[in-house]
Amino acid sequence: MDSLSVEHLVGIEDLTKNDIELIFKTADAFKEVINRPIKKVPSLRDITIANLFFENSTRTRLSFELAEKRMSADIVNLSAASSSVKKGETLIDTVNNILSMKVDMVVMRHPNPGAAKFLSERVNAKVINAGDGTHEHPTQALLDAYSIRERLGSVEGKKVVIVGDIIHSRVALSNIYCLQKLGAEVMICGPTTLIPKYIHELGVKVQYNLQKALEWCDVANMLRIQLERQEIKYFPSLREYSMQYGLTKEIMDNLQKEIIVMHPGPINRGVEMTSDVADSKQAIILNQVENGVAVRMAVIYLLASKIKRQ
Amino acid sequence: MQRQVILNSKHFELTINRLCYQLIEIHNDFSNTVLIGLQPRGINVLSRIKERLELILGKEVVCGDLDITFYRDDFRRRETPIIPSATNIDFVIENKKVVLMDDVLYTGRTIRSGLDALLAFGRPEQVELLTLVDRRFRRDLPIQADYVGKTVDTLISERVSVEWKEIEGEDRVVLFTPDSNG
Numbered sequence: 001m002d003s004l005s006v007e008h009l010v011g012i013e014d015l016t017k018n019d020i021e022l023i024f025k026t027a028d029a030f031k032e033v034i035n036r037p038i039k040k041v042p043s044l045r046d047i048t049i050a051n052l053f054f055e056n057s058t059r060t061r062l063s064f065e066l067a068e069k070r071m072s073a074d075i076v077n078l079s080a081a082s083s084s085v086k087k088g089e090t091l092i093d094t095v096n097n098i099l100s101m102k103v104d105m106v107v108m109r110h111p112n113p114g115a116a117k118f119l120s121e122r123v124n125a126k127v128i129n130a131g132d133g134t135h136e137h138p139t140q141a142l143l144d145a146y147s148i149r150e151r152l153g154s155v156e157g158k159k160v161v162i163v164g165d166i167i168h169s170r171v172a173l174s175n176i177y178c179l180q181k182l183g184a185e186v187m188i189c190g191p192t193t194l195i196p197k198y199i200h201e202l203g204v205k206v207q208y209n210l211q212k213a214l215e216w217c218d219v220a221n222m223l224r225i226q227l228e229r230q231e232i233k234y235f236p237s238l239r240e241y242s243m244q245y246g247l248t249k250e251i252m253d254n255l256q257k258e259i260i261v262m263h264p265g266p267i268n269r270g271v272e273m274t275s276d277v278a279d280s281k282q283a284i285i286l287n288q289v290e291n292g293v294a295v296r297m298a299v300i301y302l303l304a305s306k307i308k309r310q
Numbered sequence: 311m312q313r314q315v316i317l318n319s320k321h322f323e324l325t326i327n328r329l330c331y332q333l334i335e336i337h338n339d340f341s342n343t344v345l346i347g348l349q350p351r352g353i354n355v356l357s358r359i360k361e362r363l364e365l366i367l368g369k370e371v372v373c374g375d376l377d378i379t380f381y382r383d384d385f386r387r388r389e390t391p392i393i394p395s396a397t398n399i400d401f402v403i404e405n406k407k408v409v410l411m412d413d414v415l416y417t418g419r420t421i422r423s424g425l426d427a428l429l430a431f432g433r434p435e436q437v438e439l440l441t442l443v444d445r446r447f448r449r450d451l452p453i454q455a456d457y458v459g460k461t462v463d464t465l466i467s468e469r470v471s472v473e474w475k476e477i478e479g480e481d482r483v484v485l486f487t488p489d490s491n492g
Contacts, residue, residue, distance in 0.1 A: 002391065002393055003390040003391060022393070025393060026393065026394060028396070029377065029379065029380075029395070029396070032396065032397050033380065033430075036430050036431065037402070037430065037431065038429070038430040040430075041380035041381060041427075041430075042380070042381060042426070043380040043381075043382075043385055044385075046386075071380070301380075301391065302391055304385075304386065305385065305386055305388075305390070305391035307386060308386070
């Protein structure tokens with residue numbers, strides 16, 4: 001198990017449990033590195049990575065960029081707003097043009113589901129999916145599971161509820177795959193309109209009542225309502241959503257146990273959870289961000305080791 | 311494969327003892343000296359030396375473990391990636407005397423990586439190297455040890471293995487030689 005079973009990180013669906021554990025073990029070492037006085041190691045000094053973001057991102061892009069820089073990789077960034085994509089160039093052409101400049105790895109976020117897989121089958125570089133539409137966001141799921149493991153000791157046997165906009169969420173799908181592979185039980189919770197019809201086929205529990213879901217779980221992962229992906233109204237108003245599915249201090253205090261609260265960011269304070277929950281000790285939202293860098297370093301490191309020298 | 315014990319448990323203990331006294335000769339009471347073992351096998355040397363030193367000196371010696379995986383020069387030249395071990399250095403080595411420790415000194419490349427990795431923790435006043443076994447005349451780089459447990463002459467095809475009571479059941483150093491016709 002000393003090497004990943006995949007050549008690209010397109011989705012958690014393709015990974016084995018061993019792969020995920022290998023990534024976590026490597027991330028442990030990188031977490032120690034990023035807490036040193038000098039946070040940089042020379043592992044990837046002969047690797048060039050292109051970060052292609054065809055969709056907006058702050059956290060993920062910064063996190064990938066830092067991860068790459070801390071391993072001394074050379075990087076180039078491209079965001080859709082300033083690129084030739086706007087002039088009508090196809091995805092393959094854009095990427096192949098960049099690869100002709102001798103780039104070894106591509107980190108890509110794209111609005112279309114399947115874009116990362118499409119690319120990985122057609123270009124001669126390692127591809128890391130940084131989110132493809134409503135399909136998968138594998139590094140987010142890895143860092144979420146890593147954060148649970150860090151706080152609770154392990155993921156196996158834990159009960160995790162994913163709350164909110166499941167239908168538009170790549171984070172939800174990747175999380176379901178990742179948590180199940182690691183032996184956790186997964187429940188999803190949200191308004192009927194935001195839960196995909198056939199989601200139970202993935203082997204998850206479905207609950208429409210937040211209170212009941214919270215009583216069941218050890219960890220609550222509160223997803224953002226993705227208004228930008230909603231073409232129609234899925235619920236009457238944000239206020240009504242937050243009254244039914246928003247996490248408040250009161251709800252937390254009334255639970256008979258202590259649960260862990262997660263959020264992939266960016267938080268809409270007052271919608272998915274109130275500020276006092278987001279800033280409470282039970283929230284590990286900022287730990288997730290810190291772990292994100294270590295986990296992404298691990299993924300890049302392990303995939304880079306598969307690039308063969310000419 | 312022929313195996314030959316080149317250091318048995320009795321001599322092993324004598325060697326550790328001698329290395330400790332050599333260290334004390336140079337570093338006195340270790341007030342400005344830290345010992346750092348290189349992962350994975352160097353930490354066994356470190357823990358044995360530390361245990362013995364503290365017994366002789368009657369005081370604690372500052373020690374740490376250093377993993378050099380991310381500083382190696384053979385990344386992407388191997389079939390599988392090397393999985394890192396833990397680094398435990400919770401002190402700054404700025405202006406300290408550092409003694410690096412490893413079990414076998416062979417090509418010198420591990421030590422080269424170790425020197426690089428060390429710089430992330432500050433600028434030491436001086437760095438020395440202690441090795442339990444020195445496979446002399448086999449260096450790829452101009453690196454020599456300051457304290458040597460045992461010097462051996464080996465062929466490239468041979469392998470030297472340091473075994474520990476805690477792990478393999480007995481303290482000894484074994485030289486493996488492939489059969490000449492194989």
